[in-house]
Amino acid sequence: MAREDMLAFLGGTGAGLSPAAQTDLARAGLLLDEKDLQALDQRRRAALGSLERVELGGGVLSVLVEAFADSPYLERGRLAEQLGEIQDAFYELRDQVPMGVADARVAEALREAFDSAQGDVDALFGLSAADVCGPGELGVEDAWEHSPWRTEEDW
Template sequence: MENALEIYQEQLARRELRSLSGLLAGHGLVLTEEDVSSLLELRRPALQNAGRVELGGGVLPKLARAFCDSPYVDRESFPTVLGDLQDAFYYYKTESLDQFSDEELIEYMVKVFNGPAEGSAELLCGLSLEELCRWARNGGAISFEEGIY
């Protein structure tokens, strides 16, 4: 039963991600079926670690839409970056006690990713929620020492 539900949810996510192929192609990006499978496989532990549950297609399509026009992603790095961002998103969401909407949080992540983090998903993911908010508001440059490692 649980498997059937997971399969059903994965199908929803796949469908939503496929529907973005036109938009992604416009930015020279592609998510292959293999990429999507890897991302969905990463989703389960990411949700578990953050103590969250998703019903429906999940946050991946939102992240793909928000980050596809970043100057720092290309065809090769995009699936990996998406996986890292998915992980970070769930972490921030829970850390914020759900006080941020998906859109607010993604907006902050985009600002930091395209700004002070200069396209480093590793750097972005190492920030605490408080640091993310600070850097999103104030900009500037982040050094690796700023994050939590």
């Protein structure tokens, strides 16, 4: 088994949604079937493996659904695809954000960017820890790395 596969395997299974997430989807007139959930879980495992991360528990899908369910830019026919891309962006951003910051806060930052970009998922991949955290939450090194005053000469 490849290292990335092993790391993803350790993350456990995340196929399934919390009752609150199911309610939010139903309220918005959206649905994820079992096939969609399994595909999203496989995508989660791939994202975790590529980042060499382990996630304990069932994954972040329920948190993302709760944050995004009422977005006017989610499309019924593309819901699983959109959520898969959002989930990928989440894990990329989560990898930059300090551990003490809640997943729901990262999800809300993604939602704001998603709605501001009128549903363009590509806009989510440009977010950084500074877009989620206040200056006091980033360590000194992190704060400088994400500082808007940093110039190319500082690289």
